[in-house]
Amino acid sequence: MSKTPAYWNTAKRxxxxxxxxxxxxxxxxxxxxxxxxxxxxxxxxxLCKSIIGxxxxxxxxxxxxxxxxxxxxxxxxxxxxxxxxxxxLKSCGLSRQKVKGIKNLSQQILNxxxxxxxxxxxxxxxxxxxxxxxxxxxxxxxxxxxxFTYNRSNIWPIQDIGLLRAISKNYKKKYLPPENYVKxxxxxxxxxxxxxxxxxxxSIDPEPIxx
Numbered sequence: 001m002s003k004t005p006a007y008w009n010t011a012k013r014x015x016x017x018x019x020x021x022x023x024x025x026x027x028x029x030x031x032x033x034x035x036x037x038x039x040x041x042x043x044x045x046x047l048c049k050s051i052i053g054x055x056x057x058x059x060x061x062x063x064x065x066x067x068x069x070x071x072x073x074x075x076x077x078x079x080x081x082x083x084x085x086x087x088x089l090k091s092c093g094l095s096r097q098k099v100k101g102i103k104n105l106s107q108q109i110l111n112x113x114x115x116x117x118x119x120x121x122x123x124x125x126x127x128x129x130x131x132x133x134x135x136x137x138x139x140x141x142x143x144x145x146x147x148f149t150y151n152r153s154n155i156w157p158i159q160d161i162g163l164l165r166a167i168s169k170n171y172k173k174k175y176l177p178p179e180n181y182v183k184x185x186x187x188x189x190x191x192x193x194x195x196x197x198x199x200x201x202x203s204i205d206p207e208p209i210x211x
Contacts, residue, residue, distance in 0.1 A: 011192035025199040043116040067092040078109040101136030156193035166200035
């Protein structure tokens with residue numbers, strides 16, 4: 001895991017001044033172990049985890065991922081995954097669509113039609129579009145990759161149910177919160193929406209989020 005993003009402390013000060021609710025959350029979750037947005041810096045690993053976790057519970061996703069990891073002999077990379085058969089991957093509990101997505105990802109990395117190194121030079125929106133070209137990767141998954149793998153500072157994943165629930169809870173809004181209000185918070189928290197998102201998630205989850 002990497003260290004805390006360089007912008008983290010600056011972001012906390014900025015958000016605390018901008019918003020009373022955010023100031024309260026930042027103060028509440030101030031333990032160093034709870035304020036770190038860490039990253040594996042391994043986009044293939046993160047994309048596989050994203051595909052595996054789609055449309056199933058966290059517990060089910062963790063179970064499938066552990067089987068997948070074991071099948072890869074703890075070496076989750078494009079070469080290892082590409083060598084696994086469809087039957088081997090399905091035996092982990094993966095659907096046919098998810099198997100196709102993971103196999104396609106490994107092939108695109110190996111033949112270099114997808115190059116993760118390009119993402120660091122792209123804007124957030126361009127990176128989202130680039131990631132969404134991959135099979136089984138939509139906007140939400142792309143945003144999670146930018147937030148957790150690349151530690152981008154200004155990701156505001158408005159398709160995320162957890163974020164919307166947290167906004168409703170902390171800002172005393174109905175669920176779903178009004179779209180205009182979500183946009184207002186986006187503007188207020190920029191350029192540190194990622195940090196605001198993390199604290200809002202933390203307010204409804206007893207464990208710090210990892211991806």
